[in-house]
Every structure is written in C-alpha cells, then in structure tokens.
Amino acid sequence: MLMKSLVKLEDGYALILDRTLMDLVGIFPEAPVMVQVSGQSLILTSSQTPPVSLGRTMEKVLASHAGVLGRLSK
Numbered sequence: 001m002l003m004k005s006l007v008k009l010e011d012g013y014a015l016i017l018d019r020t021l022m023d024l025v026g027i028f029p030e031a032p033v034m035v036q037v038s039g040q041s042l043i044l045t046s047s048q049t050p051p052v053s054l055g056r057t058m059e060k061v062l063a064s065h066a067g068v069l070g071r072l073s074k
Contacts, residue, residue: 006013
C-alpha cells in the first residue's frame with residue numbers, strides 16, 4: 001500500500017502521482033481519468049492508452065533484467 005497526502009491548491013486539493021505510479025497503471029499527463037467512488041475509496045482508471053513503443057518497452061525490460069538475462073544466455 002502506498003500513502004500519499006493531498007496538496008492544497010487555490011480552491012481545492014490535489015493528489016500528486018509520481019511518474020512510476022502513473023506508468024504502472026497506464027495514466028499519462030493530460031489524458032482523461034475516470035474517477036469512481038466505492039464506499040470510502042476513490043478508484044482512478046485510465047480512459048485512454050498511450051501509444052506503445054516496442055523499442056522503448058524492450059529497452060526497459062533489458063535494462064531492468066540485464067543480470068538475469070545475461071546469466072540465462074550463458
């Protein structure tokens with residue numbers, strides 16, 4: 001579970017989402033987000049999917065798993 005605090009703005013409050021969290025759930029800047037209330041929970045859902053770059057995805061996988069992939073290739 002991740003704890004976040006609300007940030008005071010002029011007329012309300014905002015929840016700041018870091019880039020890693022946004023990437024995990026597929027939310028990206030300036031895209032519409034669906035907000036659902038369920039009891040005392042807010043559920044944010046991406047309503048759009050950003051274009052996926054196969055090359056960028058492969059770079060991320062290779063960078064994050066380089067050690068394991070190197071050992072497997074031997």
